[in-house]
Amino acid sequence: MPDPGRLELAEFYCKEGYRLQTSGDLEGAITAYTRSIELYPTAEAHTFLGWAYSFQGKIDEAIKECEAAIQVDPDFGNPYNDIGVYLIEKGQYDEAVPWLERAMVAKRYEPRHYPHMNMGRVLVRKGRYEEAIKELKTALDIEPNYVAARLELHKVLGLLN
Template identity: 50%
Template sequence: MEEQNLMREQAQVLTDRAFRHQQHGDLGDAIALYRRSIATYPTAEAHTFLGWAYAIMARYEEAIAECEKAIALDATFGNPYNDIGAYLLETARPEEAIPWLKQAIAAPRYATPQFAHVNLGRAYELVGRPHEALAAYDQALALTPLYLPATWAKYALLGRLN
């Protein structure tokens, strides 16, 4: 048990370092560090962040695969569901994105569900369901009233509907 805790701590240190590299745009080092972290002790967070690094490079299928690994490790973690939905939106597959975004919203361990609500609104707009999109934007704003992407999306859509 002690060895497992040590491995988990080492993996977290590697994930933290990888994230700092990613924030500075050093994706190659970030990816290498995420992989080392996963090899040390796989976590849903490390797989999700590795997927995010791939997505920044427009490697969406690899990003989705990492998010699926994250979900396999921890199905309660909302981030990878939202990320898959976002990557599907980026690859012009909004209908496929909708169920993933709904799962993100329902996930018990998700600190930023307003992101998934806005992405769901985007997906609904793209498939021609504007009233459902407005409801999704309103849900995001109910959670975080000052979340500007939700405000901008809502009022842009309202402007197009008038």
């Protein structure tokens, strides 16, 4: 059982990191996430630290943090999707697919539409438009107001005309 005071402080630093990151202070966010992890490692803190690194263009570091997040909590879906996205950014489409598939079935994952959108992006780049349309429609079935998926779907449909 973790020390409740230590856990509470770790949660504070994780939330502070998120606040700093969303306000544009990446270095402050990285410091706060790192402090959170030192106090009590969580999948969320590792994933968000990876996210901050990705905004700095440090994709390999971001992937390492997501891998650490998965070690802490293999049921947390965000790091699987994020690794998929980072691999897409590196142009490693085939390598991204299994990570996105794992995000789709993760036990603890709220934005389930993201990996379907990202899989759609991979399939478009591979010229597999019909499959991409299916994934994008799935993203929209899950989250009908997901504008990015709607735009991507219209783009793909336009390629078929």
